[in-house]
Amino acid sequence: MAMYTRVGEGRYRASEHTQGPWDPGSQHMGPVTALLVHELARTAPRPGLHLSRLVVDVFAPVPVAELRVETDVARDGKRVQCLSASVHSGGREFARASAWRIREAGSRPRRSRPVPRNTRARGWARASGTAGRSTGVSSPAAP
Template identity: 35%
Template sequence: MTAVDDPTAPESAHLPDLPASSYYVRLDQDEFASTDATQSPWDFSHQHGGPPAALLARCIAERTGSDPLAIGKIDVDFLGPIPQGRCRIEVEELRGGRRVRQVAARLLAEGRTAVAARAWLISTEDGRAAESGRPFAPPPLPEAHVQFYFPRLDPSWGYGRSIEWRYVDRPMADDAPLDTGDVTTRLWGRVRVPLVHDEPTADLERMLVLADSTNGISGTLPMDAWLFVPPGLGVVAQRAPRGPWIYLEARSHTWTRGTGVAHATIADADGLCGYATQALLVAPR
């Protein structure tokens, strides 16, 4: 099995079995097959939004070739349930340029566009600018612990098992009282499998796999009774994270009209990497 995990590591005793050896298998240059590692908690025949977002970013980056460009902003729209199985990625350059370039991509499955993305790529050059801004220092990586999933939901969903979370604060629990106050979830996450089988996973891709969990990890309403569905994901990246562990500091806010927003600060051990934002539909199930 080609996976990021080391099954001989002592902390592996805290982890569930991997659902697959990767999120996708490449069938040809632009076609992929999803695996059980992409499974959504709501319907195992659909994909969680994180892996498709990362796959679109990967295909966008592949179009840059050797140009010194990095994704500085990406907006991903989920245009309906994302079916499991075979999918095709189409990429289109919207605005050319050596210093700033805009590229769009879409994921087609079962004859329709299921996910669409638009990214701004920004030129990079070591030493071109001074580092500025207030330093961001995340808390230390906690020790390994038993994994926690959404209360009262089937814990066998593939995407959930493909990630290792380490909570800085106490995670949600079945018996936790409803807390509608200003709650911040602080945790570290690690992607346990590659994005594409037998291919290296870029640091920004790992960041996007995790970023779409912002609304889930910070939700304050019981998931078996409430929907807080994000129709998309927006990520602004100062830089890609370094190393396997990524820190998220996430909050969700809901409003009486049935709308909400989830947002997260994303960092690694060296400091700030970027921000994620999601609009929310909030409604009783």
């Protein structure tokens, strides 16, 4: 059950499995988002950089049809990359994603602390059915 069939570089044919619940001619955005992430992951990968943030803007319902996905590297730094991908069909743009790749940060292992013997909060008395006795809400005045 493939959602898409690759028909060329950056070109995909959507299957009926991408249909959304409201219109059989329009796709659910879950498969479209997955396709955008797939193409972003393939765009200019670099060791040590990982996709970390994704924003998808939807301009119109994406048709169940042949799609073209265009990708671009907007910023290519030492520690970050900003990528974009857009979905087109019939010469029209339907959705656009932007994503950041960031360098994996090393972290030093922390020494764990011993668990305290008494973990009960100070001044806390066990609940004994007192909830609702004093809510701080006054009753409405009688007419």
